[in-house]
Amino acid sequence: MGLEQFKNRNVGTQEYRVLDLQESPKTPMAKFVQVAKRTFKGELFVGLGVTVREMFNALFRGQMHTVKYPLEKLPISPRYRAIHEMLRLLESGHYRCIGCGLCEKICISNCITMETRYDENQRKEVSEYTINFGRCIFCGYCAEVCPELAIVHGPRYETASEQRASFSLFEDMLTPIDKLSLQQEYDGFGSVSPNADENIKKTPLAY
Amino acid sequence: METTTLIGQLPEVTAAGVAIKAILILAIISAIAGFGTYLERKVLAFMQRRLGPTHVGPYGLLQIAADGIKLFTKEDIVPQHANSLIFKVAPVITAATAFIALAGVPVFPDFTIPEFVPVLGGTFVPSIASDVNVGILFVIGMMAAGLYGPLLAGMAQANKWGIIGAARTAIQFLSYEVVTGLSLLAPIMLVGSLSLIDFNEAQSGGFTSWFIWQQPVAFVLFLIAGFAETNRTPFDLLEHEAEVISGYATEYSGMRWGMFFIGEYANMITISILAAVVFLGGYNDFGFIAGWIMILLKVAFFFFLMLWVRAAWPHVRPDQLMWLCWKVLMPIAVINVVVTGIVMMV
Ligand code: SF4
Ligand code: SF4
Numbered sequence: 001m002g003l004e005q006f007k008n009r010n011v012g013t014q015e016y017r018v019l020d021l022q023e024s025p026k027t028p029m030a031k032f033v034q035v036a037k038r039t040f041k042g043e044l045f046v047g048l049g050v051t052v053r054e055m056f057n058a059l060f061r062g063q064m065h066t067v068k069y070p071l072e073k074l075p076i077s078p079r080y081r082a083i084h085e086m087l088r089l090l091e092s093g094h095y096r097c098i099g100c101g102l103c104e105k106i107c108i109s110n111c112i113t114m115e116t117r118y119d120e121n122q123r124k125e126v127s128e129y130t131i132n133f134g135r136c137i138f139c140g141y142c143a144e145v146c147p148e149l150a151i152v153h154g155p156r157y158e159t160a161s162e163q164r165a166s167f168s169l170f171e172d173m174l175t176p177i178d179k180l181s182l183q184q185e186y187d188g189f190g191s192v193s194p195n196a197d198e199n200i201k202k203t204p205l206a207y
Numbered sequence: 208m209e210t211t212t213l214i215g216q217l218p219e220v221t222a223a224g225v226a227i228k229a230i231l232i233l234a235i236i237s238a239i240a241g242f243g244t245y246l247e248r249k250v251l252a253f254m255q256r257r258l259g260p261t262h263v264g265p266y267g268l269l270q271i272a273a274d275g276i277k278l279f280t281k282e283d284i285v286p287q288h289a290n291s292l293i294f295k296v297a298p299v300i301t302a303a304t305a306f307i308a309l310a311g312v313p314v315f316p317d318f319t320i321p322e323f324v325p326v327l328g329g330t331f332v333p334s335i336a337s338d339v340n341v342g343i344l345f346v347i348g349m350m351a352a353g354l355y356g357p358l359l360a361g362m363a364q365a366n367k368w369g370i371i372g373a374a375r376t377a378i379q380f381l382s383y384e385v386v387t388g389l390s391l392l393a394p395i396m397l398v399g400s401l402s403l404i405d406f407n408e409a410q411s412g413g414f415t416s417w418f419i420w421q422q423p424v425a426f427v428l429f430l431i432a433g434f435a436e437t438n439r440t441p442f443d444l445l446e447h448e449a450e451v452i453s454g455y456a457t458e459y460s461g462m463r464w465g466m467f468f469i470g471e472y473a474n475m476i477t478i479s480i481l482a483a484v485v486f487l488g489g490y491n492d493f494g495f496i497a498g499w500i501m502i503l504l505k506v507a508f509f510f511f512l513m514l515w516v517r518a519a520w521p522h523v524r525p526d527q528l529m530w531l532c533w534k535v536l537m538p539i540a541v542i543n544v545v546v547t548g549i550v551m552m553v
Contacts, residue, residue, distance in 0.1 A: 044519075044520065047519040048519045051254040051519040058254075
């Protein structure tokens with residue numbers, strides 16, 4: 001199953017049909033005629049046919065719809081906003097976050113807490129970074145505002161846990177250093193849109 | 208006449224044989240009724256492209272055992288304002304009448320217990336527990352009496368959904384019972400007997416002698432009335448969840464609720480057997496297929512039909528059911544009886 005059907009929000013292009021609803025009969029005779037027509041038209045058997053056809057489709061043509069959830073999972077849209085991930089730079093392996101504080105500032109439920117300091121090279125270093133997932137509403141503003149594509153929303157939607165602290169520390173969200181080669185550039189929420197080039201305009205100077 | 212000669216050929220039916228038969232029916236039909244719930248869930252699931260129960264046992268087969276454990280160990284609640292005696296008796300009425308009705312229909316082939324079995328060796332176990340000469344009347348009457356279960360249960364439980372369920376029981380009972388009787392009247396006229404064995408004999412001439420060819424209208428009417436009798440989907444007014452929560456069974460829990468359902472499934476089996484014996488040639492041999500396999504196949508077909516219809520069709524309103532039974536089916540049934548009579552006279 002592809003992702004197209006999840007991405008298509010354009011209602012107008014989907015196949016909608018207006019049902020051919022007739023007026024309900026008024027006179028007793030018209031009612032009788034309708035009942036007789038419906039009785040002998042065999043519509044009931046069409047219904048039986050549909051159900052048994054679906055049964056054969058499901059059993060023998062692999063059209064069973066059930067997803068055995070913990071064993072099988074449906075793909076989710078890349079724009080799904082689940083637990084955050086902090087990405088690393090691919091070349092150096094250093095975390096991407098530059099400690100600008102924009103995400104902390106924009107977060108509308110005030111759940112990002114961060115502290116920064118200068119390291120020995122006078123570069124900014126993130127010393128504390130936590131997200132309080134008890135308050136996060138998964139709005140995605142933090143991912144959108146981040147200038148470095150450092151914080152993104154990952155696809156991890158199974159968030160049942162004994163302690164919510166299991167997710168919320170910087171180290172938990174950061175890509176593990178040994179899994180750096182597996183780090184995927186996230187094309188979902190917070191990433192550059194695919195047609196970003198077209199959207200770039202010259203800065204108008206004549207304000 | 209034929210009946211007496213037939214029974215004359217067979218070994219004598221003793222009280223022990225009937226008792227064994229009764230125990231067999233109780234044990235096996237309750238088990239099949241349990242298995243029926245599994246089948247129903249599976250078939251309905253497949254028709255909706257779902258899997259149904261899969262996790263308990265292979266293919267979910269042990270789901271029945273899990274359900275049984277649940278039903279038996281659940282707390283037995285009697286609501287505070289309910290009439291507790293009637294509340295407790297009502298499920299028993301449904302289950303008991305369903306099994307009593309099964310006493311009058313042929314279930315499983317007859318056999319003789321081999322001689323080497325101690326005590327019971329040589330006992331002949333009949334196919335019908337009690338071959339009363341008004342067989343059909345007895346079965347239909349017993350199934351009709353079974354409707355007292357939902358009626359009393361609904362009224363005794365001090366619950367508005369229960370009351371509505373009970374009222375609907377009365378409506379349904381008043382509607383379909385006429386049709387059942389009248390639709391069966393035409394085949395009864397043809398056979399000239401009420402005994403199910405006579406029905407079976409009358410259709411022993413192979414495929415073409417089945418009564419469905421002579422009495423197609425009566426067959427359809429009986430089937431419709433049978434669905435109403437077992438309160439299956441197009442007519443499941445008594446306990447339609449979307450409208451009356453669970454109708455007469457709203458306040459029931461545990462095994463009392465389970466008894467209603469064993470009764471319902473036993474009734475489904477009874478109606479299937481009746482339809483098979485009266486209209487589809489009963490347990491006569493069919494070509495090379497033995498008679499007892501034939502009746503199993505036919506019963507299985509009717510059982511499947513009930514599940515199939517449940518998956519496919521919406522259910523009707525109570526007023527529509529009354530309209531259908533009194534204004535459409537009953538006149539057709541009467542005309543059918545009159546036409547049958549005229550054809551027989553000419
Ligand atoms: S998703 Fe929204 S609420 Fe959650 S941390 Fe980001 S900005 Fe805050
Ligand atoms: S907006 Fe991005 S770079 Fe700035 S502090 Fe937040 S995560 Fe780090």
